[in-house]
Amino acid sequence: MRAAPRARLRAMALGLLGSAPEADRAVRAAERTLASYGPGPRAHRGPGPVPDPGPPPEAVLARVCLGRLRAREARRTEPWDPWSDSPGPTPAERLILVLHDRFGVPYETLAPVLERAPAAVRQIGVRARARARAAEAMPAPDPARLRTAVDAVLAAAREGDTAALRSLLDPDAVLRADTGAVRGGVRPAHGAPAVARVLTARAAAARPVPVDGAPGLAAAPDAVYVFTAPAGPITSVDVLADPPHVSRLALART
Numbered sequence: 301m302r303a304a305p306r307a308r309l310r311a312m313a314l315g316l317l318g319s320a321p322e323a324d325r326a327v328r329a330a331e332r333t334l335a336s337y338g339p340g341p342r343a344h345r346g347p348g349p350v351p352d353p354g355p356p357p358e359a360v361l362a363r364v365c366l367g368r369l370r371a372r373e374a375r376r377t378e379p380w381d382p383w384s385d386s387p388g389p390t391p392a393e394r395l396i397l398v399l400h401d402r403f404g405v406p407y408e409t410l411a412p413v414l415e416r417a418p419a420a421v422r423q424i425g426v427r428a429r430a431r432a433r434a435a436e437a438m439p440a441p442d443p444a445r446l447r448t449a450v451d452a453v454l455a456a457a458r459e460g461d462t463a464a465l466r467s468l469l470d471p472d473a474v475l476r477a478d479t480g481a482v483r484g485g486v487r488p489a490h491g492a493p494a495v496a497r498v499l500t501a502r503a504a505a506a507r508p509v510p511v512d513g514a515p516g517l518a519a520a521p522d523a524v525y526v527f528t529a530p531a532g533p534i535t536s537v538d539v540l541a542d543p544p545h546v547s548r549l550a551l552a553r554t
Contacts, residue, residue: 305357307551309327310324312365312403312405316399317486322368326349326364326368327361330364332355334354342425354408355412358403362395362399362409362410367393369391369395370490374429383471383490389431390470390472390473391490392471393431395413396421400425427532449478449515449529450508450515451508452513454467454506457469457502457503462493462500463501464495465499466492468533469496469534469535470535471492472490472496473492473493473535474535475488475494475537476536477541478540478545480542480545481523481540482521482537482543484497484523484549486523499537503519506525509524515527523539525537526538
């Protein structure tokens with residue numbers, strides 16, 4: 301097993317997952333993966349090939365935590381309440397903000413975990429920091445820009461143009477669905493390709509409506525699509541169909 305400072309790994313997992321029990325489980329999972337690579341080249345003695353040392357411990361833990369963050373984002377174990385949860389960083393952004401910015405893990409180590417080039421990972425970090433600064437400053441929303449994006453989503457969905465939909469979405473975009481939407485057949489999705497496929501299949505028959513004064517879409521039977529685009533591309537789509545949720549929206553019905 302590669303040398304892995306457990307206290308450091310646990311601090312990283314706690315920063316990513318925000319829960320001590322979850323952090324402990326993630327560290328144990330990472331240690332099991334690391335152990336599968338054997339003692340590593342420094343402990344190797346005698347003839348024969350040098351064992352594969354495996355990826356760095358930080359990369360193994362990052363992969364474990366990223367999977368859990370994405371699962372948490374796409375599939376909530378409790379009914380999701382849009383009034384108790386403000387948009388935060390995407391899982392990829394959180395990985396960079398915690399592991400790179402707080403713990404100094406190089407972009408080159410995180411790149412294989414996120415399946416992107418180091419330069420692309422660096423850009424995700426730039427975007428994440430910009431979003432964090434914007435959230436702290438609480439800038440006024442830009443309804444016109446969001447209206448343009450939502451109109452483009454609707455036009456692409458009606459054309460069945462999944463490629464155009466992908467271009468409007470953040471690569472790490474997520475589509476969440478409350479329990480009513482799930483019962484109606486809408487499944488949570490993560491990543492621009494998966495979210496685009498759901499929108500292509502589900503949003504083509506929608507109509508544009510103001511949702512709490514912001515641009516959104518409404519589709520039968522009583523499903524409402526709420527979009528978040530804090531700094532450019534759409535980062536999340538929330539599909540609400542539970543009557544308690546929909547009734548709390550200021551929704552213009554035409």
